Amino acid sequence: MTDVTTALAWLPDFIEPLLTWLPIWAQILVSSLLKIVLILVPVLLGVMYLTFAERKIIGYMQVRVGPNRVGPRGWLQPIADTLKFLTKEVILPTNANVYLFIIAPMLSLVPALAAWAVVPFLDGWVLADIDASLLYILALTSIGVYGILVAGWASNSKYAFLGAMRAGAQVVAYEIAMGFALVGVLMAAGSLNLREIVLHQSGGLFQWYWLPLFPLFVVYFISGVAETNRAPFDVAEGESEIVAGFHVEYSGIAFALFFLAEYANMILISTLTSLLFLGGWLSPFDGLDWLTELPVIGLLFGNGLHWLLIKISLFLLFFLWFRATFPRYRYDQIMRLGWKVFIPVTLVWILVMGFAMFYTPFGHWFH
Amino acid sequence: MTFEHIVFYAISLILLVSGLLVVTVKNPVKAALFLILCFVSGAALWLLLEAEFLALTLILVYVGAVMVLFLFVVMMLDINIAEMREGFVRYLPVGGVVAVLMMLEMAMILASSKTGLVERSHPVSHGADYSNTAEIGSVLYTDYVYPFEIASVLLVVAIVAAIALTMRKRPQTKKQTPSRQIATRAGDRLRMVDLKSEKKQP
Amino acid sequence: MIFIAVAVAIGVGAFIAGWYLGQPSRPDADKNSPYECGFEAFEDARMKFDVRYYLVAILFILFDLEIAFLFPWGVVLEKIGRFGFLAMVVFLTILVVGFVYEWAKGALDWE
DSSP states (O other), X not given: OOOHHHHTTTSOTTHHHHHTTSOHHHHHHHHHHHHHHHHHHHHHHHHHHHHHHHHHHHHHHTTOOOOOSSSGGGTTHHHXXXXXXXXXXXXXXXXXXXXXXHHHHHHHHHHHHHGGGGOOSSTTOOSOOOTTHHHHHHHHHHHTHHHHHHHHHHHTOHHHHHHHHHHHHHHHHHHHHHHHHHHHHHHHHOOSOHHHHHXXXXXXXXXXXXXXXXXXXXXXXXXXXXXXXXXXXXXXXXXXXXXXXXXXXXXXXXXXXXHHHHHHHHHHHHHHHHHHHXXXXXXXXXXXXXXXXXXXXXXXXXXXXXHHHHHHHHHHHHHHHHHHHOOOOOHHHHHHIIIIIIHHHHHHHHHHHHHHHHHSTTGGGGO | OOHHHHHHHHHHHHXXXXXXXXXXXXXHHHXXXXXXHHHHHHHHHHHHTTOHHHHHHIIIIIIIIXXXXXXXXXXXXXXXXXXXXXXXXXXXXXXXXXXXXXXXXXXXXXXXXXXXXXXXXXXXXXXTTOOHHHHHXXXXXXXXXXXXXXXXXXXXXXXXHHHHHHOOOOTTOXXXXXXXXXXXXXXHHOOOOOOXXXXXXX | OHHHHHHHXXXXXXXXXXXXXXXXXXXXXXXXXXXXXTSOOOSOSOOOOOTHHHHHHHHHHHHHHHHHHHHHHHHHHXXXXXXXXXXXXXXXHHHHHHHHHHHXXXXXXXX
8 A cells, every 4th residue: 555655755864774674564664653653752742741731821820830849840740740650559449340441541542542643744744644534533533432431330430430421421412513513624625634624725814714614613622622521521520529530440550541541632632623724734824925935934934833833732722721711511501502502503504604605606715 | 465365364353253252241341342343343344445434434433323322221221141141042043043044145145156146346446545435425415315315314213213212201300491591681580679778766 | 554553553552551551559448449438339330320311322323324424425515516515405404303303302401
């Protein structure tokens, strides 16, 4: 299916001569592994520092300073946390179902990480540029719910079970809203491939899909917050009601894996939202040639990875901001929002888009 | 033996073993999880056949939705395994007939040259830029539009049936109607009464 | 092809990391009993649950199927033109009838 040149595509040039002594399949394997490392290490580092950013930012929002003891201004805190998680005992509750109990954290982490295989970071900077990448991501995120369900059931604890059931029904309800929102993007872009969707949005700030698809954009991001069980939709964990929900019984590295999965999913949702609705790596000044052709700063204004990172950080900030601002939704309110507000809104907007595309002169808005 | 062959046999092995475990394992939750593994490896086989849309939809619909329902049911009902065992003998004849029929059908297809069934030519494999999602789309909504609309009617029937089977209204439950809550004004709830302050009688 | 291998590779990587980094356990009866705010756990946690969860799950399956129909439609919309659009309008209208029925019956209310 693939050959060495595509496997080496966006790796630095000095790697190629290092590999030439290997057989072809080994070259492909090694370069793919290198790429996986190149993608996952930043993601995991991002997760570590996202926990730190969360505590700092919410701290400042509540007029506290947040963690500031470990390292200069607390910057080594995530490393200390990681070490602590690693050195703690993994408790196996007596009534738990041992195998399922151990498998559950992995079930939730693996899809959260595997989804990154199809995420493009720049034109061509993607591990597997498959045609149905959006469908692949949707399929993987729908598997993520099993980690929660299995964890809650295997723990054989009431709080855990209750949390898992709540989480299951909630994730399921918002997945539909999410799917409908994605259909709008597909209609506009005419492709399931994330790279093509981004390239379809080129031409500056007002060509991005957030404007014509504004309702879908809002629905998608809020459903994303609900999918990841983050505040204000965190009834699955609800510290004040069911202690910690599905992962009460977990400790040490097993707990850390759930944590990793949750934060990796947050980053994934932010990345997807920026790719689908905010033009990914495209610069908002795309198309203003006089600006991008300036020496030195022109590079800053041009398309590039930095724009994607800025957009991702923006959405992550929203995640944290929501948590600091909104009180937790009640369960019936969550279900009502998912089923009775989001689904009708997205359905209506899909029809409006289709109608505008075929029967009014405003169709080009949605392309 | 090419690389694809090895992958095919490995995945098929997983599929068969997990399928076997679905029926032999005692714990119903574990059985459901093995069924999920079955679906995932089935999807992987379809990916090998370059049917990526079908494979991903299989995961999305079966693994992502149907099995969630199964797990909900299996986790919430305390299924007594001994009782289930008793039913085994009773259902054996029916199950056996179905199994034999399916075996016969498969045998007929596998030996299609002898049974006279039409054998199709092998499908051509396409390049990486070939999108079978678009291929399906371009025929489903035009050439096969009637079956497509019938599918929607089927879905509606399923919605109605699901509600008819599982809806139970309990009269004593309380709920809120948010639109009415939002629509209230302070004037509806609160009445300002002007009370004269009382003066002590001299 | 390659991306299955990649996904599996990532999966296995995470699996191994999770498996081998655990620390030796020092079991203890109280530590290992299920958490219940300090009470002794009474009765098994696997209780029967409200049937409403099933309804949500069934409705989810049905809507998921709808999405599965909408995806290829979104991709080829420009190619199939007005006819394809109208086909989907009919499809969605029929399903909206079902949705309205759900709504009116109160299947979407969570009391």
